Amino acid sequence: MSLIEIENLSLTIGATPILTGVELTIAPGEVVGLVGESGSGKSMTALTIMRLLPHLARAEGRVAFDGIDILAATEDQMCALRGDDIGMVFQEPMTALNPVKTIGEQVAEGIRWHTKAGRAEAEERTRKILDRVGLPEAKFPLSRYPHELSGGQRQRVVIAIACALKPKLLIADEPTTALDVVLQAQILDLLRDLVSENRMGLLLISHDLAVVTEMADRLTILRSGEVTEAGDTARTLSEQQHPYTRELALASMHVPARPKPHLAGSAKPLLEVENVGRDYPGRRTSLFRPAEPIRAVHDVSLTIEPAQSVALVGRSGCGKSTLARMILALDKPTAGTIRFRGEPITGKPEQALKPTRRDMQVVFQDPYGSFDPRQKVEKLVAEPLHLLERQPAKAERREMVALALHEVGLGPRDMDKYPHEFSGGQRQRLSIARAIITRPKLVVADEPVSALDVSIRAQILDLFAELNQKLGIAYLFITHDLTVARAMADEVLVMHEGRIVERGRATDVLDHPRSEAARALVAAAPDLHRAIARKMQEQG
Amino acid sequence: MTAYLLKRLIIAVLTLVLASMVVFAVMEILPGDPARLMLGLNASADQVEMLRDQMGLNAPLVLRYLHWAGGLLSLDFGRSYTYSVPVIDLVRERIAVSLPLALIALALSTVIAIPVGVFSASRQGRAGDTLVMGAAQLGVAVPNFWFALMLIYLFAVWLRLVPAGGFPGWGAGIWPALKSLILPAVALALPQAAILARVARSALIEVLNEDYIRTARAKGLPHRAVLWRHALRNAMIPVLTILGLQFAFLLAGTIIIENVFYLPGLGRLIFQAITQRDLIVVESIVMLLVAAVILINLLVDFSYAIVDPRLRGRQ
Numbered sequence: 001m002s003l004i005e006i007e008n009l010s011l012t013i014g015a016t017p018i019l020t021g022v023e024l025t026i027a028p029g030e031v032v033g034l035v036g037e038s039g040s041g042k043s044m045t046a047l048t049i050m051r052l053l054p055h056l057a058r059a060e061g062r063v064a065f066d067g068i069d070i071l072a073a074t075e076d077q078m079c080a081l082r083g084d085d086i087g088m089v090f091q092e093p094m095t096a097l098n099p100v101k102t103i104g105e106q107v108a109e110g111i112r113w114h115t116k117a118g119r120a121e122a123e124e125r126t127r128k129i130l131d132r133v134g135l136p137e138a139k140f141p142l143s144r145y146p147h148e149l150s151g152g153q154r155q156r157v158v159i160a161i162a163c164a165l166k167p168k169l170l171i172a173d174e175p176t177t178a179l180d181v182v183l184q185a186q187i188l189d190l191l192r193d194l195v196s197e198n199r200m201g202l203l204l205i206s207h208d209l210a211v212v213t214e215m216a217d218r219l220t221i222l223r224s225g226e227v228t229e230a231g232d233t234a235r236t237l238s239e240q241q242h243p244y245t246r247e248l249a250l251a252s253m254h255v256p257a258r259p260k261p262h263l264a265g266s267a268k269p270l271l272e273v274e275n276v277g278r279d280y281p282g283r284r285t286s287l288f289r290p291a292e293p294i295r296a297v298h299d300v301s302l303t304i305e306p307a308q309s310v311a312l313v314g315r316s317g318c319g320k321s322t323l324a325r326m327i328l329a330l331d332k333p334t335a336g337t338i339r340f341r342g343e344p345i346t347g348k349p350e351q352a353l354k355p356t357r358r359d360m361q362v363v364f365q366d367p368y369g370s371f372d373p374r375q376k377v378e379k380l381v382a383e384p385l386h387l388l389e390r391q392p393a394k395a396e397r398r399e400m401v402a403l404a405l406h407e408v409g410l411g412p413r414d415m416d417k418y419p420h421e422f423s424g425g426q427r428q429r430l431s432i433a434r435a436i437i438t439r440p441k442l443v444v445a446d447e448p449v450s451a452l453d454v455s456i457r458a459q460i461l462d463l464f465a466e467l468n469q470k471l472g473i474a475y476l477f478i479t480h481d482l483t484v485a486r487a488m489a490d491e492v493l494v495m496h497e498g499r500i501v502e503r504g505r506a507t508d509v510l511d512h513p514r515s516e517a518a519r520a521l522v523a524a525a526p527d528l529h530r531a532i533a534r535k536m537q538e539q540g
Numbered sequence: 541m542t543a544y545l546l547k548r549l550i551i552a553v554l555t556l557v558l559a560s561m562v563v564f565a566v567m568e569i570l571p572g573d574p575a576r577l578m579l580g581l582n583a584s585a586d587q588v589e590m591l592r593d594q595m596g597l598n599a600p601l602v603l604r605y606l607h608w609a610g611g612l613l614s615l616d617f618g619r620s621y622t623y624s625v626p627v628i629d630l631v632r633e634r635i636a637v638s639l640p641l642a643l644i645a646l647a648l649s650t651v652i653a654i655p656v657g658v659f660s661a662s663r664q665g666r667a668g669d670t671l672v673m674g675a676a677q678l679g680v681a682v683p684n685f686w687f688a689l690m691l692i693y694l695f696a697v698w699l700r701l702v703p704a705g706g707f708p709g710w711g712a713g714i715w716p717a718l719k720s721l722i723l724p725a726v727a728l729a730l731p732q733a734a735i736l737a738r739v740a741r742s743a744l745i746e747v748l749n750e751d752y753i754r755t756a757r758a759k760g761l762p763h764r765a766v767l768w769r770h771a772l773r774n775a776m777i778p779v780l781t782i783l784g785l786q787f788a789f790l791l792a793g794t795i796i797i798e799n800v801f802y803l804p805g806l807g808r809l810i811f812q813a814i815t816q817r818d819l820i821v822v823e824s825i826v827m828l829l830v831a832a833v834i835l836i837n838l839l840v841d842f843s844y845a846i847v848d849p850r851l852r853g854r855q
Binding site for chain 2 (some may be wrong): 050052075076079080081082083084087088090092095096097098099100101102106109110113114145147158161162
């Protein structure tokens, strides 16, 4: 018998249809993957099972959990199910825990609520489940607060909350999207073990086909609120009967064609980073001793040639963003020098940096957060133009913006729109247009596609490749996603605890990593080919 | 934690010192010679000069400041020109009225505002919310003396539950004394409560959209438990901030309210002292009020650390 049966589920929010005719079943001990792009209704399906939908949402159809009609249940019945029989893990571990309560309180709260256990008993059970998710007492006493934990550790606490009462069904909504690949592999292992220990059903929601393929017995693929294909993971992905399944699989593995751009003569390196270090003042442990500095970046050297594409990969917190900030002259190194086109940029006053800033632009990860929502695209894209020697007249400025928009595949009419009128992928195009409007020689891209859906991600990677070829722009990609490095980079640098531990041609480093840090990254990175092959073996 | 508290304490003390300098300087600049005022219009220049010497008014500025500030520390505020008694005696009597009044008003405004804020936030956009917030808007807009007059009319004149004004003194028993403080405290508290309720509501609504609220719901907690256990404590920080800032307005309000209710408190004393140019009394009371505001804000800073573990620093 199925644990959960969803039949012909339709959901509207106001007048907008969100889901139409969704069907889904999960048996005890089974892992079902729910895959789709943003806005396809994955999270809404999960929230329907929990009945935690937004106020205006109306659901129709049948959702049965363990014989209980979820859509008709009273709120009291739902409270009894939530956290006891159905647990849920969310995407963003940094904000999923209450900052003013200890982790012990937060885990014990659900236990006490559902079992009416006393304080001592609840604390004992809390201790047990925290031990189980890999947060041992010695380092993680119950009195810890969330801000004292890293993202991966916080996600373990959220999993402990969800699994404390051994639920029959666990819903995990993008549980590892905000984590780096090594942490992702650890969290996925943990989820897999918990499922087999307790014969839980697991609904794993993700936009990452490779992650779902590694984990799931069956797949359901959603597109604009409708199920396009569902079935065994191995068969669905090996046969790829539905065109959308094929499209998703292809986009996940997309590698843009990158013919070598012709270089304009000069063999002088574009960017030289020499023995650069950055210390931050540490925390004082004693009134009488000076605080030990924290080494964020330690003795890093690298060069980027004109039109070369370099990827800087490493786990979160390894110092790669600090290094990028120093290269962009947004932060000062405490040791070493950085030269751009032969000119040292460290310690120069802001006014003297103008030509450098013009030739060196940046694209950030979050296309939602990097635009002022109250300004029009024309003004946003034209922002870097103040770096030019001669300020263009209004008409000329519009022309330059139009050209930049054209180069990223947008039209001149988009100039008079506001950022909220664009989708995530279009917004990332806008930030690329803003970056290339001054005709820079180097673009630093900090996780430029991590927040994007696979099909849009493929388009943006193509765009980067095209601009590299057409305009001869050199790139420094900062990423923890090895597929980006593989797709885009000529050279890969692996960073670990502030140092560069390995460097070389992209294919060499990624196929035959030598350092331990690089090996850990490569081993943990989900790979769709590998995952499908493994599933084929398992499922015959 | 201690480092945070110590830092706050040092800042509070420095603020107090700076405030005392400002108060002293303002009193220096204000026209009006206290010696001439005490002796009346017919005094000769020699007499005035003699009194000035006696009062130490001819000493250099810095010395006079240090003497005055030192006096404050040992609770020696000097002598009132008009009452010819030590200022501390005047203040001691009056503070026994004003301090309970301010504290009752502060407590009352908090006790009214927070449940109202919670009620409104949990019914955001519905009729109850609109009604309550409309009333709060009215409470913000209407001045407290008008409330005071309406309260007197309703409870003292019409229902005859409490006296319309005056203060029997604590010697007359706790209940009669409290009874005469109820209406003034309510009049003071209502506008404060209205502002505080609006702040509490918007802080709560913001908190209710946080991810950890969803986590708490997913644990199976019912809406009410989520609101009181998870949302309220996180929403307390902006509420505490406003509470601290408003305390200054509350004190300013006592000057008006004490006059409306004819209460022999600090507010009335400072009002009389200003009209009679009793500068030393004005100076002393202003310093007292400044110290009270700084103290309350220091307490607010301390309570931040209690509410938010992130301010306590890593253990």
